[in-house]
Amino acid sequence: MIHRPVRFSLLGLHAAAILVFLYLPVVTIAVLSFNDSTAFALPWQGFTTRWYARAIANPALLEAFRNSVLLGVGTGTAAMILGTAMALAFRVPFWGKSLVLGLILLPVMTPPIVHGVALAMFWRLNDVPLSLYGSAFVGHLSFVMPFVFLTIFPRIHRFDRSIEEAAMDLGASRIATFWRITFPLMRPGIIASGVLAFTLSFDEFMRTLFLTSQELTLPLFLWSMVNNDPSPQSTAVATLIALFSLGCLAVWTRFASR
Amino acid sequence: MAGKRASSTAWVLPPLKLLPGTAFLVLFLVVPIALLLVISFWRSSFGGVKVDWTLVNYERLLSRPIYLELMIKSTRIAFTATVLTILVAFPFAWWIASKPPRRRAQLVFLVLIPFWTSYVVRTFAWIPLLGNNGVINYVLLRLGIVSEPLNIFLFNQFTVHLGLLYVYLPYAILPILLSLERLDRNLVYAAADLGATPFQQLRRIIIPLSMPGILGGTILVFILSISAYVTPALLGGTSGIMIANVIPDLFGVGMNWPLGAAVSLLLIVVTIAWIWLIGSRVGLRRIFVEG
Amino acid sequence: MTAILEIRGLAKSYGEIPAVREVSFDVRRGEFLCIIGSSGCGKTTLLRMIAGFIDPSAGDIRLDGVSILSQPPYRRPVNMVFQNYALFPHMTVGQNVAFGMEMHKVDAGERRARTREVLEIVELSGFEDRSVSELSGGQQQRVALARALVLKPSVLLLDEPLGALDQKVRRRMQVELKRIHREVGITFIHVTHDQEEALAMADRIAVMADGRIEQLADSLEVYSKPASPFVAGFVGEANRFTGTVVSAEGSRLVLKIGEGLVLPLPATTELAAGMRVEAFVRPEHIRIGPAELPEMTILAGTVRDVVFLGESARCYIGLEGGVEVMATASAESVTNGEIPCAGARVRFGWKTAATIAFPAVAR
Numbered sequence: 001m002i003h004r005p006v007r008f009s010l011l012g013l014h015a016a017a018i019l020v021f022l023y024l025p026v027v028t029i030a031v032l033s034f035n036d037s038t039a040f041a042l043p044w045q046g047f048t049t050r051w052y053a054r055a056i057a058n059p060a061l062l063e064a065f066r067n068s069v070l071l072g073v074g075t076g077t078a079a080m081i082l083g084t085a086m087a088l089a090f091r092v093p094f095w096g097k098s099l100v101l102g103l104i105l106l107p108v109m110t111p112p113i114v115h116g117v118a119l120a121m122f123w124r125l126n127d128v129p130l131s132l133y134g135s136a137f138v139g140h141l142s143f144v145m146p147f148v149f150l151t152i153f154p155r156i157h158r159f160d161r162s163i164e165e166a167a168m169d170l171g172a173s174r175i176a177t178f179w180r181i182t183f184p185l186m187r188p189g190i191i192a193s194g195v196l197a198f199t200l201s202f203d204e205f206m207r208t209l210f211l212t213s214q215e216l217t218l219p220l221f222l223w224s225m226v227n228n229d230p231s232p233q234s235t236a237v238a239t240l241i242a243l244f245s246l247g248c249l250a251v252w253t254r255f256a257s258r
Numbered sequence: 259m260a261g262k263r264a265s266s267t268a269w270v271l272p273p274l275k276l277l278p279g280t281a282f283l284v285l286f287l288v289v290p291i292a293l294l295l296v297i298s299f300w301r302s303s304f305g306g307v308k309v310d311w312t313l314v315n316y317e318r319l320l321s322r323p324i325y326l327e328l329m330i331k332s333t334r335i336a337f338t339a340t341v342l343t344i345l346v347a348f349p350f351a352w353w354i355a356s357k358p359p360r361r362r363a364q365l366v367f368l369v370l371i372p373f374w375t376s377y378v379v380r381t382f383a384w385i386p387l388l389g390n391n392g393v394i395n396y397v398l399l400r401l402g403i404v405s406e407p408l409n410i411f412l413f414n415q416f417t418v419h420l421g422l423l424y425v426y427l428p429y430a431i432l433p434i435l436l437s438l439e440r441l442d443r444n445l446v447y448a449a450a451d452l453g454a455t456p457f458q459q460l461r462r463i464i465i466p467l468s469m470p471g472i473l474g475g476t477i478l479v480f481i482l483s484i485s486a487y488v489t490p491a492l493l494g495g496t497s498g499i500m501i502a503n504v505i506p507d508l509f510g511v512g513m514n515w516p517l518g519a520a521v522s523l524l525l526i527v528v529t530i531a532w533i534w535l536i537g538s539r540v541g542l543r544r545i546f547v548e549g
Numbered sequence: 550m551t552a553i554l555e556i557r558g559l560a561k562s563y564g565e566i567p568a569v570r571e572v573s574f575d576v577r578r579g580e581f582l583c584i585i586g587s588s589g590c591g592k593t594t595l596l597r598m599i600a601g602f603i604d605p606s607a608g609d610i611r612l613d614g615v616s617i618l619s620q621p622p623y624r625r626p627v628n629m630v631f632q633n634y635a636l637f638p639h640m641t642v643g644q645n646v647a648f649g650m651e652m653h654k655v656d657a658g659e660r661r662a663r664t665r666e667v668l669e670i671v672e673l674s675g676f677e678d679r680s681v682s683e684l685s686g687g688q689q690q691r692v693a694l695a696r697a698l699v700l701k702p703s704v705l706l707l708d709e710p711l712g713a714l715d716q717k718v719r720r721r722m723q724v725e726l727k728r729i730h731r732e733v734g735i736t737f738i739h740v741t742h743d744q745e746e747a748l749a750m751a752d753r754i755a756v757m758a759d760g761r762i763e764q765l766a767d768s769l770e771v772y773s774k775p776a777s778p779f780v781a782g783f784v785g786e787a788n789r790f791t792g793t794v795v796s797a798e799g800s801r802l803v804l805k806i807g808e809g810l811v812l813p814l815p816a817t818t819e820l821a822a823g824m825r826v827e828a829f830v831r832p833e834h835i836r837i838g839p840a841e842l843p844e845m846t847i848l849a850g851t852v853r854d855v856v857f858l859g860e861s862a863r864c865y866i867g868l869e870g871g872v873e874v875m876a877t878a879s880a881e882s883v884t885n886g887e888i889p890c891a892g893a894r895v896r897f898g899w900k901t902a903a904t905i906a907f908p909a910v911a912r
Contacts, residue, residue, distance in 0.1 A: 015353040018346065019368065022427070025383035026372045028393065032386060041386045042393065082279040089273040096272055103283050108478070110287065111485030111529055113502045114522045117509055118290035121297060121519070124306070142286045145279060203377050206487060209506070222378045226492070230382070238379035245374030249367075447602055448635035450622045452700065453652030462648075466639050 026242070033235035040230040051236035061237060064221035067132055068202050071217060074133070075140040076198035082141075083148030083197075084190055087156045104146045115143065116207035123211075132215040139211045140201045147200060151193035155186060199245070291526070298519035307515050315520040325504070329524055332501040335415060336484035339422040343479045344472060346423065347430035351471075352464075354431075355438035366435070369428055381421055381492050388412040388420075413495025421489040426482050430475035437471025438464075473536050480532050485525060501525060553578040553736050554599070554704055559608035560760075561594050568594040570760040571608070576704065581730050581737045583747035586757035587783070592740045595757070596706050599738070600629045612703055623652070628697035629706040633713065634689045636681045642668075642692050643677030649700045667699040670729060687718045694726075698733060707739040711746065723750050744784045748772060756780045778827040778907045787829040788874050791909060794824045804828055804906065810870055813846050813901045825909040834903040835876035837864060837888060837895055847898040850874065852891050857883060864888055866897060 036046035055061055086104065090097070107115065116139065123135050130136075163185070167177045183190075205219040212220070218241065225234045272280075301310040319325050354365045372380065387393045388411035395407040411417065441464065449463045450456075465472070487502040494500070501521065508518030552575035561569040569591040576582055584592045597603045599610060601622030609616050617625050628649070636645050646667060647660045655663070668674050671691040676684075684692065690710055697705055707726075711719045727750055730737050741747055747754050748768050755765040756779070764776035775781035782789055792806035794814070804812040804826055812828060820826055850868040862883045864876045876897060878888050889895050 011349055011353045011356075014349045018350045018427075021424070022369065022372050024387060025380050025424070026375055028383045028387055029375060029379060032383075040382065041389065042391050042396065082282065085275040086279040089276040092270070092273065094270040094272045100272065100276060100280060103280060103288070106283065106287055109481060109529065109533055110291070111481055111502070111525055113485050113487055113505055114291070114294070114526055115287065117505060117518065117522055118294040119286065120509065121515065122286075122290035122293055125293065138286050142283060145283070149279075199374065203373070205377055206485075210509070219376055219378055222376050223488075226378055226382050234379050234382070238376045242371070242375040246371065249374075442633075442635065444631050444633060444635040445637060447622070448629070448631055449637075449648070449652075450602075451600060451627075451629045452649030452696065453623045454648075455623055455652075458652060463637065 029235045030239050030242075032232050033239045035232050035235075038231050040226075040232050040235060051232045052240070054233050055236045055240060058233075060216075061218075061221060064216045064218045067215055068218040071132060071137060071140060072198040072201040074137060075144050075201040076194045078141050079144045079148045079197040080190055080194045083145050083193060084152055084186070086145075086149050087152040090153060091156060091159075091161075104149050107143050107146050108150075112143075112206035115139070116210035119207070120210040130211055130213045132212050132217070136208055136211040136215075136217070139207045140204055143204065143207060144197045144200045148193040148197050151196055152186070152189050155189040159185070195249070198248075202245070294519045294522055297516050298523050300516050302514045302516050315516045318517055319520050319524060325501075325521060325524070328499065328501045328504065329528065332484050333528055335418060335422075335500060336480050336486075339419050339426075339483045340476055340480045342419065343423050343426055343430045343483075344434075344476055347427055347434055347475060348472065351431050351434040351438055354435055355441075362435075362439075366432070369431060373428060377425060378488055378492075381425060381489055384417065384421060384424070384493055385412065388417060413493065413498065415494070415498050417493040417495070418486075418490050418498040418500070421493045422483045422486060425489060426479045429478045429482065433474035433478070434468060434471040437468040437474075441467050469539075473539065477533055477536050480536075481529055484528065484532075551578050552576060553613060554738075555609075555611040555614075556599075557609045557611070559595070559598060559610060560606050561591075561598060561603060562606045567760050569598070569605075572760075572762055573608075574755065574762060574765050576736060576738060577753075579734055579736055580752040581727070581739065581750060582753050582755065583751035584738065584740045584755045584757055585742065585744050585747045585783070587742055590757045591760040592742075592757050593708060596629070596708055596738065596740050599704070600627060600706055601625050626703045627706060628700055628702040628704075629708060630690075630693045630697050630710045632709045634693040634710075636689055636692055636696075638681055640681070641677065642673070642679045642681060642684070645681060645692055646677075646696045646699055649696060653700070663699050664695075667695045670698070670732060671695045672725075686714050687722060690714065690722065691725075694729070698729070698735070702735065704736045704738060707737060709741050710739075711741070711743075719746075726750060748784065754784070756783060758783075775829070775905060778829070778910055781827075781829040781905050781907070786832050786875065786877075787905075788832065788835075790828045790830075790872070792826060792828070794820050794822050794826055796822045806870070806872065810848075810868060810872065812904065814906055815902050815904055817902075818906060820906060820908065826906050827909045828904055828906040830874075830899055830904055832863070832875045832877040834899040835874070835897055836899065837866075837876055837878065837897040842900070844901050845898045846901045846904065847896060848874075849894065849896050852889050852893050852895055854891055855883065855888060862888065866895065 032040060032042075033051055034047050034049065035042075035044055036048035036050075037043070086100075090101075119135065119139050119142075120130070123130060128135065159182070164177050164181055167181045168174070172180065203219060204217070205223065208217050208220055209223075216224070218237075222234055222237060225237070297307055298315055299311050299313070301308045301312050301314065354362055357365060385392070389395070390407040390409055390412075392412075394411060395404075398404045399407065445463055445467070446459050449459045454462060484500075485502050486500055487506075490498045490500040490503055494503075502525070505518055505521055505525075508514050508521065512518075554576035556575070557573050559569060559572045560567070572591075572595065584595065586592045594603060598605050601617075601620065605618070610618055612626065617627070637648065640648065643664055646664045650660045650663065664677060665674070668676055671694055673688060673691050673695065676688075676692070681689065681692070690713075693710065711722050711726075714722060723746055726737075726739075739747075739750065748771075751768055753765060753767050754771045756763045756771060758779045764771055764780045766774075766776075771780060772785055775784060778789075781787055790804065790806050790812060792804040792810075792812070794802055795805050796802055802814045802818060802820065802822065804814055806812065814820065814828075848868060850866040853865040853867045853873065856863040856865070857880070859880065861880055862878045864878055866874045866876065868874060874897075882888055
């Protein structure tokens with residue numbers, strides 16, 4: 001950063017290498033999705049779009065996709081609400097603050113497989129059957145909520161309370177102040193955390209493995225596909241997911257004004 | 259941050275908004291894990307567990323070499339993978355941090371895009387890249403560097419390390435980047451002005467002051483690496499199996515919940531030990547909340 | 550008087566936008582030079598080029614006759630005190646001060662001794678083990694100063710170091726800096742936007758505007774003989790008039806400002822009839838009241854406001870045509886009733902020789 005041109009190019013080189021590294025599998029997936037071969041592998045045997053056709057026409061796949069989207073939206077919304085509430089609560093000092101903070105960080109510190117297994121046991125021993133919108137939802141929410149909190153908290157922390165005080169001085173009640181002043185200003189952060197929550201839930205695999213039985217989410221579906229039928233169909237699916245996610249992001253950036 | 263007025267806040271009740279979230283976490287995280295702890299001391303029975311307090315599971319754990327060996331191996335792999343990931347992530351994060359803010363957001367976005375391709379497929383994609391018929395071998399053969407495809411790339415511990423690095427790199431990049439962004443540039447200029455070469459600027463100013471981010475990334479990546487399941491399963495072959503790969507069996511077909519619980523507990527213990535080791539240098543609060 | 554620093558044709562542009570335009574000047578050994586100007590005039594860019602943080606687009610910087618352009622900042626015998634102090638938060642005061650010495654491989658014993666010495670100079674003895682976050686703004690500033698001074702640089706650069714301090718502390722620090730400068734004997738280059746500060750502290754002042762140095766001279770000269778309208782308006786308070794030169798009553802030139810407002814120009818003026826002119830008069834030169842002397846410019850107006858400042862008072866007088874003039878008077882003259890209150894009509898004037906006039910510059 002302090003001038004010596006040689007250093008700069010070394011850093012830039014490293015960065016370029018990393019970007020290549022990150023995208024190599026992605027490009028491989030995209031390319032192989034058009035491979036006219038029954039294996040998710042080289043050699044290249046011609047161009048085809050049949051895997052995409054198969055994927056789109058696959059009812060199990062579509063159902064898994066739908067499940068993931070719905071679950072993601074549900075998790076994202078719930079996490080936004082709970083996480084924001086908690087972040088707001090943290091503006092004031094209170095007894096047990098460190099304890100609660102530790103609790104919030106716990107899901108981040110817990111190995112995913114342990115969380116999944118423990119929760120599965122919990123349901124099982126209470127004779128609760130595994131279901132997508134029950135056990136899986138709970139699992140996702142408990143894992144995602146801390147991330148929402150951690151995303152919103154810095155913003156809230158730096159929030160200038162004198163703006164709220166000014167509003168109240170001008171006659172706004174606490175609720176009005178929240179809706180008209182605090183919330184709009186926090187909205188970009190909240191929305192960002194919602195998108196993060198959706199992403200985390202959408203790609204969640206490890207915990208979900210133990211938390212559903214028949215209803216599959218997309219990652220679970222792909223897992224079984226990759227293990228039982230490693231045709232390029234999974235690459236087509238993966239490429240489609242990536243495009244879908246990018247699409248969501250594009251829509252979001254278009255609509256959310258910073 | 260608020261000063262040390264602990265005594266005066268001791269009587270302030272936690273706000274009500276806290277209740278739903280806290281209750282949720284306690285019920286669906288703390289309780290299940292506690293349950294796991296308890297189960298590990300019970301006996302396995304047909305179709306589940308018997309409430310029969312015993313240490314037999316831990317005996318099994320410690321006497322059968324596979325579990326301990328696997329645990330040690332997983333710890334070792336996670337450790338090297340974490341170190342590798344941090345070393346790769348830091349310069350990259352620094353490079354991003356040196357860009358103007360708009361570019362930074364774009365670059366972060368660029369890093370996250372692969373994230374939105376399924377984790378499972380993304381990991382699997384290394385097989386056509388590294389395999390005997392894969393891209394790398396193809397290039398090597400074409401360039402004449404080798405006369406036969408090398409099979410050292412796939413289905414071993416090297417592959418697992420590569421896979422872990424690949425999947426968990428963003429978890430290291432982001433916290434480090436966050437820390438670096440908060441670093442006051444003038445401090446680096448001041449160090450340079452006082453005679454610090456770029457290397458000294460890095461060692462004495464930049465790294466110490468971005469420690470919270472670095473440590474945060476270290477903790478995250480280690481936890482994820484040591485409990486990795488998909489990566490060793492898809493890429494590890496026989497030699498790359500890790501501890502998490504034996505757990506689902508115990509809860510599924512293998513049907514020994516208490517043993518599974520014990521193994522999980524072992525994993526938790528190692529995780530906690532690591533967190534304590536790293537977190538004791540800088541407070542955990544600083545790492546995750548302020549860092 | 551030898552030049553320790555020679556700036557030759559130094560320029561910096563960011564793309565199409567010039568920040569510093571071909572600046573050349575010498576810095577005298579041991580002097581306290583202030584560079585002043587409003588924000589964006591290029592003074593900080595200039596300073597940072599000397600420090601080595603910015604590469605110039607053109608020109609040279611020579612220290613003791615040798616060009617330092619090729620040297621990175623960590624090799625230049627030049628040190629800087631930063632605007633926000635840039636103290637290392639993870640080090641104590643002592644460690645901050647000793648940092649530069651560490652980088653220069655000074656051994657521990659000498660580091661300790663020199664740290665103690667320099668802390669004494671800035672009047673922070675015994676502060677070695679204090680944490681940086683505990684210090685007040687003024688104390689932090691002194692640590693930043695000590696940290697730079699201890700390396701005995703050939704030139705010390707100060708980038709608006711007093712900007713963040715409140716007024717009283719600031720005034721005191723200005724005196725302190727002068728004292729330290731005298732004690733230590735190092736050349737200081739101090740950048741500030743506060744012209745009062747510069748007048749108080751500097752041996753010489755360089756006034757910068759729009760990337761150029763408008764005038765480089767000692768404080769008195771810059772104040773009483775400004776080289777351009779910008780300098781006249783920027784340094785110290787001044788009343789500004791614009792008008793056209795006309796000749797009146799023989800060889801006498803006067804400045805015609807709007808209807809009915811005429812200012813005689815000093816006899817020594819080099820201006821000619823027909824020119825557009827900007828003229829300045831300092832408030833302290835204006836006398837309010839009936840006393841008339843030869844060679845005075847006399848005007849009449851209505852007092853708009855009298856503002857009491859403690860040690861002095863400001864009298865705002867409105868003239869015909871919307872022009873307003875500010876005169877300074879001593880506090881005594883207010884209490885003695887010599888100054889009329891708002892609303893009163895007054896006669897006032899100043900010695901014509903005190904009028905500073907320039908050809909108007911298109912801005």
